[in-house]
Structures are given as C-alpha cells and as structure tokens.
Amino acid sequence: MSGRGKSQSVRAKSPEPAHAKNPVRAKSARQPPKEPVKDTKKETQQITDESKPKKTKEFKQPKLTTEEKAPVPHKCVEVKTGSRMVKKGHSVDSNPNKILFTTIDQLTIKKKHKSESASIVNDTVKRIMDHMKKCTECFKDVNALRTGSYYENLKISNPDEFDVMLTVPVERVDIRLFGDDGAFYSVAFKRGKHSLDRFLDEDNTISASGMLTEFRNEVKKCVKILKDVRLEKKKKGCPAVTLLINGTGTVPISLDIVLGLEVRSSWPPFTQGGIDKIDIWLGTKVKKEQKFKGYYLVPKYEGKGTVEREGVCARDAWRISFSHVEKSILTNHGSQKTCCEASGTRCCRKDCLKLLKHLLGLLKAENPSLSKFCSYHAKTTLLHACCSRTKDSDWEAAQLGLCFQQLLEDFEGHLKDGMLPNFFIPSHNLLSSGHDRKSCQLLARRIEEERNNGFPIFHKSVGTTSITSP
DNA sequence: TCGTGCTATTTTTG
DNA sequence: CAAAAATAGCACGA
Numbered sequence: 434m435s436g437r438g439k440s441q442s443v444r445a446k447s448p449e450p451a452h453a454k455n456p457v458r459a460k461s462a463r464q465p466p467k468e469p470v471k472d473t474k475k476e477t478q479q480i481t482d483e484s485k486p487k488k489t490k491e492f493k494q495p496k497l498t499t500e501e502k503a504p505v506p507h508k509c510v511e512v513k514t515g516s517r518m519v520k521k522g523h524s525v526d527s528n529p530n531k532i533l534f535t536t537i538d539q540l541t542i543k544k545k546h547k548s549e550s551a552s553i554v555n556d557t558v559k560r561i562m563d564h565m566k567k568c569t570e571c572f573k574d575v576n577a578l579r580t581g582s583y584y585e586n587l588k589i590s591n592p593d594e595f596d597v598m599l600t601v602p603v604e605r606v607d608i609r610l611f612g613d614d615g616a617f618y619s620v621a622f623k624r625g626k627h628s629l630d631r632f633l634d635e636d637n638t639i640s641a642s643g644m645l646t647e648f649r650n651e652v653k654k655c656v657k658i659l660k661d662v663r664l665e666k667k668k669k670g671c672p673a674v675t676l677l678i679n680g681t682g683t684v685p686i687s688l689d690i691v692l693g694l695e696v697r698s699s700w701p702p703f704t705q706g707g708i709d710k711i712d713i714w715l716g717t718k719v720k721k722e723q724k725f726k727g728y729y730l731v732p733k734y735e736g737k738g739t740v741e742r743e744g745v746c747a748r749d750a751w752r753i754s755f756s757h758v759e760k761s762i763l764t765n766h767g768s769q770k771t772c773c774e775a776s777g778t779r780c781c782r783k784d785c786l787k788l789l790k791h792l793l794g795l796l797k798a799e800n801p802s803l804s805k806f807c808s809y810h811a812k813t814t815l816l817h818a819c820c821s822r823t824k825d826s827d828w829e830a831a832q833l834g835l836c837f838q839q840l841l842e843d844f845e846g847h848l849k850d851g852m853l854p855n856f857f858i859p860s861h862n863l864l865s866s867g868h869d870r871k872s873c874q875l876l877a878r879r880i881e882e883e884r885n886n887g888f889p890i891f892h893k894s895v896g897t898t899s900i901t902s903p
Numbered sequence: 904t905c906g907t908g909c910t911a912t913t914t915t916t917g
Numbered sequence: 918c919a920a921a922a923a924t925a926g927c928a929c930g931a
Contacts (some may be wrong), residue, residue, distance in 0.1 A: 544904065544905095545904095547904075547905075548904055548905075551904085551905060551906090552905095555905090579906080584906080584930060586906095586930095764907095764930095764931095773931090774928095774930075774931090819918080
C-alpha cells in the first residue's frame with residue numbers, strides 16, 4: 434500500500450475501512466439487510482429459503498459469464514488442464530517455462546478434496562474450542578488463529594496439513610529476552626493475580642513446558658472419544674499438539690494445535706530492521722498496522738538439537754511468532770492494492786513460493802541429509818525477495834520463469850553464506866542450528882543443477898510431497 | 904466451496 | 918438508556 438493515508442492512529446480507520454482497504458470492493462452495492470433476523474434458526478432458514486433462489490441468480494449472473502469466458506491470465510493456455518493437452522515427453526522442451534506452469538497446475542489442491550478436509554478439520558477445531566471455553570479455567574479465553582500454508586493459500590498437492598494456534602491473551606506481563614539471538618523469551622507477570630499463576634516457576638516466569646503439558650491434556654481429553662483422531666507422540670521442543678485424523682479414504686490429515694500467548698504490546702527491540710524492510714514494498718502504513726496487532730509466543734525449548742554448545746542449559750522458554758503477520762502480508766502481498774485482484778494485474782509471488790516449496794520437498798525426498806530444511810526457509814526467502822524486488826511489475830505473472838530463477842538464486846545465496854535471517858528477527862539465523870555447512874552447500878548445488886537444466890526433477894514425479902515443519 | 908472482513912442488528916453491561 | 922460486545926448475514930477472493 435503506497436502510504437496514502439496519514440492518519441496517526443490505526444484505530445481511526447473505522448469510518449471507511451472497506452474503501453480504504455480495497456476500493457474495488459466499494460463499487461459493488463451492498464444489499465440492504467432485509468427483515469430483521471429472527472431468533473430461531475428455523476425461522477431464519479425459512480426466510481432465506483424462500484427468498485434465496487431469486488437473489489442468488491441476480492448476483493451471480495454478471496459474474497458467471499466473465500468467469501467462464503475469460504481465460505485466467507496467469508495460466509498458460511496450452512497447459513491448462515493437465516489432463517487434456519500435456520504431452521508426457523520428458524525432454525526439455527523449447528519453452529522452459531512450460532514445465533513450471535504445468536507443475537503449478539498439478540500442485541493445485543482439488544476442490545472436492547479440500548472441501549472434505551476442511552469440514553473434518555473445522556469440526557475438530559470447533560470441538561476443541563468448545564471444550565476449552567466450557568471445561569477449562571486457564572484456557573477459557575482462547576481464540577483460534579488459523580495460520581500456516583493452508584490458510585495462506587500456499588498449500589500444495591494435498592489439503593493434509595493444518596495449523597491452528599489457540600491464543601491465550603496475557604496482560605501486564607514482562608517479556609524478558611532469553612538467549613542471545615532475540616528469538617526466545619521468558620514471560621513474567623508484573624503484578625496482581627492471573628489465571629495462569631499456577632504455571633509460574635520459582636523465578637516467577639510462566640513455565641512453557643508446564644503450560645503445554647496441561648494444554649496437551651485438555652486437547653487429549655476432548656478428542657479421546659473421536660475414533661478417527663489420535664494424538665501424535667510429543668516431540669521435544671515442539672510447540673504443537675499434533676492430531677492425526679483419518680479422513681474417509683483420503684490421506685490422513687495432520688492438524689497442529691499450537692498453544693500461543695497473545696501479547697498486545699510493542700514489539701521487542703530485536704525486531705528492528707526486520708519488518709522495517711516492507712516500507713518500500715507495502716508501505717509504512719501497513720507496517721504500522723501490523724505492529725499494532727502485537728505478537729505471539731509459543732512454547733519452545735531453547736538449546737535442543739546441538740549439544741555442542743556448553744554453558745547453555747536446556748530450559749524451557751517461549752519463541753516469538755509472527756504467523757499472523759506472515760498470513761496477512763502474504764494474502765495482501767501487492768505493492769498496489771489491486772495486485773492479483775480481478776481488476777488488477779496478476780503476479781507470480783505465490784506461485785514462485787509454491788514451486789520452491791515443491792522443489793525443496795522433492796530434493797528432501799531424494800536425500801535424507803537435507804531433512805533439516807523446511808518450508809519456512811522457503812517462505813522466508815520469498816519475504817526477503819519481495820523486499821528487494823518491491824514492484825508488482827518485478828513479479829509479472831508471465832515472467833514466472835525469470836522470477837523463479839531469481840528466487841532460486843536468492844536461496845542459493847543464503848545457503849552458500851549459511852545465513853538466512855529470520856524475517857522478523859534479523860539476528861536469528863534460520864540456518865544456524867542443525868544445518869551444517871555441508872548440507873547447505875549440497876542443497877545449493879542441487880538447486881543450481883535443477884535450475885540450469887530445466888528442472889528434470891519436476892518432470893520425473895508429481896507424487897505427493899510434503900515438507901515437515903521445523 | 905471455504906475463509907474472511909465488513910455491516911447491521913441484537914444482546915449484554917455499566 | 919447508552920455504550921460495548923456478541924452474533925448473523927453477506928460479498929467477495931481464491
């Protein structure tokens with residue numbers, strides 16, 4: 434958003450939020466509400482049922498035709514369905530970009546599959562939320578924050594991984610740095626009583642492991658009677674309670690329920706120089722809005738993985754999380770407000786990320802020594818890239834080939850340097866733990882190889898690949 | 904079709 | 918009784 438508003442307070446947006454955010458939307462006349470809605474569902478149902486058919490038609494008509502007729506700009510026409518036109522010649526063909534468009538097409542989640550998974554997941558989440566609100570004391574105020582690739586429309590291949598953070602608001606807390614790279618913190622109460630007092634350690638900080646254990650028990654309680662759901666074994670240092678759900682004949686769904694503390698205060702000093710880079714890309718106003726939303730802390734152990742570093746004893750702490758901001762800026766990723774909207778120009782930022790995630794998944798499947806790399810590395814690389822190539826015209830949909838090449842070169846650069854700063858905490862190097870120099874170099878070489886040879890690996894398989902989270 | 908943000912409306916609260 | 922919070926319904930975008 435090119436800073437056009439100069440309003441100081443973010444709250445001041447209330448009078449015209451829709452317009453401010455998206456002028457296009459403002460065009461469509463809003464249907465004035467009809468009859469006041471009655472209490473009972475039955476009555477509501479009847480009213481809608483009677484009046485629905487007519488209205489639906491009115492609204493859909495103009496849309497249908499345009500949607501059906503107009504070719505979606507970013508899809509290559511010849512490649513369109515995958516089922517019809519695509520020849521399975523494994524040679525590198527004349528248009529090297531073709532394989533990219535084809536691959537994107539094949540990574541797209543099928544509507545029916547998505548629908549099935551969504552309903553299963555939503556039922557489960559609703560059940561957990563109800564349980565937390567009604568049957569627990571310390572988790573009764575949780576809110577569900579849907580995050581991760583599925584909810585960012587970046588999930589590829591199968592709708593089989595979902596992330597939901599259940600956030601507990603905390604007030605009057607003292608956030609203290611824990612460790613030296615700015616990613617970990619401990620949380621203490623300033624004064625007064627709080628419903629989380631029972632998790633206090635001897636040093637008056639909230640015990641991450643204690644709270645997570647309790648949280649896990651509550652989740653366990655309420656999914657116990659569900660036959661299709663089972664709990665994955667607790668992994669040390671993992672902030673999520675992972676549920677494995679067997680859908681009807683489909684791939685099992687893994688649903689991460691993450692405990693998070695919601696902190697509504699200004700961001701810690703270690704965030705400086707991180708999100709500030711979006712100024713040129715998205716504007717300072719957007720940055721302010723994001724910062725205003727606060728941040729989250731998820732239970733995570735510090736000091737695990739590498740035992741080499743002496744002196745740092747493994748103690749539990751909270752890791753800072755900006756999942757909500759990631760989601761927000763990825764869904765609203767254009768320098769222009771109309772980027773990727775019907776009336777605007779389509780870009781390929783998200784397609785590039787999907788391809789990178791896919792490539793990484795394939796390379797990992799091929800070589801176990803790359804297991805430490807994860808999709809968050811890919812996402813972070815894209816965020817950095819968006820800050821250096823800030824204009825929407827730098828990411829024209831038709832230039833997918835070039836943009837992807839460039840993004841891969843970026844990634845190779847990070848790997849060769851052994852340095853990929855966390856986008857929000859620049860001093861936190863995502864390649865610092867468990868990524869030895871050798872595996873970084875290896876991955877960089879493999880990517881370069883693919884990039885220079887027309888991505889043979891994309892030709893080989895379109896099988897299901899998924900990248901596990903850190 | 905799902906997910907989200909927005910508005911109007913109803914319900915609760917001070 | 919007014920203000921604030923909760924809820925319902927709708928319109929997009931993906």
